[in-house]
Amino acid sequence: MPTDVVMPQMGESIAEGTIVRWIKKVGDQVARDEPLFEISTDKVDAEIPSPAAGVLAEIRVKEGETVPVNSVVAVIGPAGGAASKAAAVEPPPPAAPPAKPELERAQPDTAEPAKQPAATVAQADTAPATAAAPATPPATAAAEEAAVPMAPTAAQPSDGIEDRLRQRSSPLVRKIAKDHNVDISRIHGTGIAGRVTKRDILDFIAQPGTSAAPVAPDASPAPQASPALQPGTAPPPGPAALSRGSGVPGQVQPMSVMRKKIAEHMVMSRRTSAHVHSVFEVNFSRVAQIREARKTAYEKAGAKLTYLSFIIKAVVDALRAVPVVNASIDGDNIVYHRDVNLGIAVALDWGLIVPVIKKADELNLLGLSRAVADLAARARAKQLKPDEVTGGTFTITNPGVFGALFGMPIISQPQVAILGVGHIEKRPVVIDDAIAIRPMAYLTIGYDHRLIDGAVADEFMSHVKRMLENWDPAQA
Numbered sequence: 001m002p003t004d005v006v007m008p009q010m011g012e013s014i015a016e017g018t019i020v021r022w023i024k025k026v027g028d029q030v031a032r033d034e035p036l037f038e039i040s041t042d043k044v045d046a047e048i049p050s051p052a053a054g055v056l057a058e059i060r061v062k063e064g065e066t067v068p069v070n071s072v073v074a075v076i077g078p079a080g081g082a083a084s085k086a087a088a089v090e091p092p093p094p095a096a097p098p099a100k101p102e103l104e105r106a107q108p109d110t111a112e113p114a115k116q117p118a119a120t121v122a123q124a125d126t127a128p129a130t131a132a133a134p135a136t137p138p139a140t141a142a143a144e145e146a147a148v149p150m151a152p153t154a155a156q157p158s159d160g161i162e163d164r165l166r167q168r169s170s171p172l173v174r175k176i177a178k179d180h181n182v183d184i185s186r187i188h189g190t191g192i193a194g195r196v197t198k199r200d201i202l203d204f205i206a207q208p209g210t211s212a213a214p215v216a217p218d219a220s221p222a223p224q225a226s227p228a229l230q231p232g233t234a235p236p237p238g239p240a241a242l243s244r245g246s247g248v249p250g251q252v253q254p255m256s257v258m259r260k261k262i263a264e265h266m267v268m269s270r271r272t273s274a275h276v277h278s279v280f281e282v283n284f285s286r287v288a289q290i291r292e293a294r295k296t297a298y299e300k301a302g303a304k305l306t307y308l309s310f311i312i313k314a315v316v317d318a319l320r321a322v323p324v325v326n327a328s329i330d331g332d333n334i335v336y337h338r339d340v341n342l343g344i345a346v347a348l349d350w351g352l353i354v355p356v357i358k359k360a361d362e363l364n365l366l367g368l369s370r371a372v373a374d375l376a377a378r379a380r381a382k383q384l385k386p387d388e389v390t391g392g393t394f395t396i397t398n399p400g401v402f403g404a405l406f407g408m409p410i411i412s413q414p415q416v417a418i419l420g421v422g423h424i425e426k427r428p429v430v431i432d433d434a435i436a437i438r439p440m441a442y443l444t445i446g447y448d449h450r451l452i453d454g455a456v457a458d459e460f461m462s463h464v465k466r467m468l469e470n471w472d473p474a475q476a
Contacts, residue, residue, distance in 0.1 A: 003052040005036065005074040007067050018066040018257045019073065020045065024056045030076060037073070038382065040257040045350075045382045054079045066257075173201050180205055258351040269413045274449035277408045280461045284424055284439040286471045294476050303369035305476075307424055308398060310468060311443075312368050313475065315419060316340050316360050318463040319394055325460045326393050328414040329451055343392030343412060344372055346379045353379050354412060356392040365476055400424060406442035416451050417460075420444035 007017045017039040024036055035047040036056070057077035061067055173196050177184045187204050189196035247253075255263070287310045298305040319326040319340050328335045340361040343354040355375035357363070363371060378384050394415055399407040400423035407420040422442035429438050443464065447457045 001078070002057060003054065003076040004072045005051060005076060007039070007061075007069050007071045007073050008048060009069040016066050016068050019061050019063050020256075021063055022059060023047070024050075026056055026059055028056050029079065030054060030056050045258060045353075046384070047382050050076060052076050173198055176201050176205075256350060258353075262352055265413065266410050269410050272413055273411050273416070275408075275411065275446055276449045276454065276457070277444055277446045278454065278457050278461060279406055279442050279444045280465050281440060281442055282465050283429070283469050284441060285469075287468055288439050290471055290473055290476050298366065298369060301366060303366055304373060305365075305369055307441075308372065308396075308421065309365055309369040310471065311419075311421060311464075312342065312344075312357075312360070312372065312396060313365050314464045314467040315394070315396060316342065316363075316368075317467060318460050320361060321463050322456060322460040324452060324456060325417045325447070327416060327451065328393065329416065329448070330414070334451060337393045339393070341391050341393045343395035343415075344375065345395060345397035346376050348380060353384070353389060354392060354395060355379050355384055355388050356390065358391065394418070396421065400441060406444045408444060409446050411446055411448055416448040417457070418446045419464075420446065 020038040020040045022037045024030055024034075030036060030050045030053060032051070032053040033049040036050040038047050039045065054076045055078070056074060058075040059073070060075070061071070061073040067073065174184065176182070176198070182201065182205060184196050184201070187196050187200050189200055284307060287307060291305050291307065291310070295305045303309075323336055324334070326337055326340055328337070339359045342357045342360040344357065345352060345354045355378075357368065357371045357375065360368060360371070375384070375388065378388075392412065392415060395409075395412045395418045397407070397409050397418065398421040399409075400421050403423050406422035409418045409420045411418050420443070422444070424439055424441040426437050427440045428435050429440060430436075431438070443461065445457050445461050
């Protein structure tokens with residue numbers, strides 16, 4: 001019997017969803033729980049698995065269309081059955097690279113990318129992140145994606161191999177493998193559960209003796225200028241060549257669902273809160289020493305000890321010491337939250353998302369490091385659940401991962417404060433009347449002056465600064 005595929009409800013308050021991309025096409029064999037299509041809502045973007053095994057017989061909703069939840073978007077027929085092409089609205093598969101590059105379809109930190117998270121706009125000292133093919137980023141990383149030149153396509157693998165590879169790699173990685181005639185099963189994946197990441201496949205292609213066209217390596221955490229094209233050459237074709245902030249001059253493209261929601265939320269926040277910012281300079285020498293001594297032990301425990309991990313822990317303790325910073329405003333009332341639900345801003349190639357560490361005050365440094373890495377990785381893999389991006393009481397964003405000395409972040413409503421982390425770098429400072437070189441960074445707090453006065457904000461930041469500069473090794 002045919003099985004209807006419906007638009008899922010990704011949360012109680014979500015009434016509709018937008019089809020971003022069809023992963024399968026009409027006539028393809030589909031395994032149960034295999035990614036079938038990708039959606040975008042006002043809360044989260046996600047890949048939706050097939051509810052049954054069989055053949056994709058019909059696609060009823062085109063890419064880019066928005067439909068109410070529970071609407072039938074496709075039909076799965078029995079295995080071996082003929083596909084119903086009469087009502088199918090699937091676009092024909094591309095036979096060759098398009099003549100003109102198109103903008104990357106927008107999809108969805110906080111810092112420690114791929115293996116780190118977080119709001120950070122990404123996290124200081126994290127591994128570079130991979131950019132995604134149209135609306136489909138890999139589960140690791142956080143820097144701009146390099147252009148991927150097109151190459152002759154390889155023969156299609158059998159359904160059994162394809163099913164297996166889909167469990168071990170992202171659509172972008174599979175596209176690179178196809179373009180370069182690479183068998184992904186030959187690559188040792190370093191991602192979660194052996195997942196083959198973009199860096200894995202690029203490193204493999206770069207090995208001597210590998211018959212594949214050259215591919216630009218991942219960019220470093222700080223944005224890098226793209227290499228200039230040689231005279232007479234055309235820009236790399238296709239959306240896969242585009243990255244964060246890129247676009248095609250002369251084209252007009254509608255905002256994605258995520259981009260529109262970000263725009264609405266930011267404008268609303270500026271109109272709602274009386275924004276004030278204070279900047280503190282922090283000496284990270286003590287943290288750097290402890291981090292260097294403990295990072296190997298953390299790696300063995302399955303976590304990466306980063307500067308952001310220490311900052312998060314210091315912020316959590318400061319929120320307990322100054323609870324009004326963890327509060328929110330409800331009309332004429334002040335709501336003091338029992339739990340510290342910490343939002344970590346994660347920069348994505350198609351927007352920004354803020355996954356939340358629930359009850360962060362109950363976690364130690366190791367637990368926070370693991371939580372941040374997990375949320376950031378799943379944010380980039382589009383595997384977050386709606387309740388994982390809601391309920392935050394305070395947010396941390398990390399523009400420093402891209403080299404910014406500090407930022408003036410906008411508060412995430414209905415919260416009343418947000419912390420911005422600047423670039424941690426060695427600078428000359430005066431210590432005991434002598435000039436010394438120390439790892440320094442600026443931390444910025446943006447706060448709502450309707451509730452928080454400057455003295456309170458400074459008290460909170462002094463607590464954070466004092467803890468970071470005098471870190472107790474017993475807490476690591």
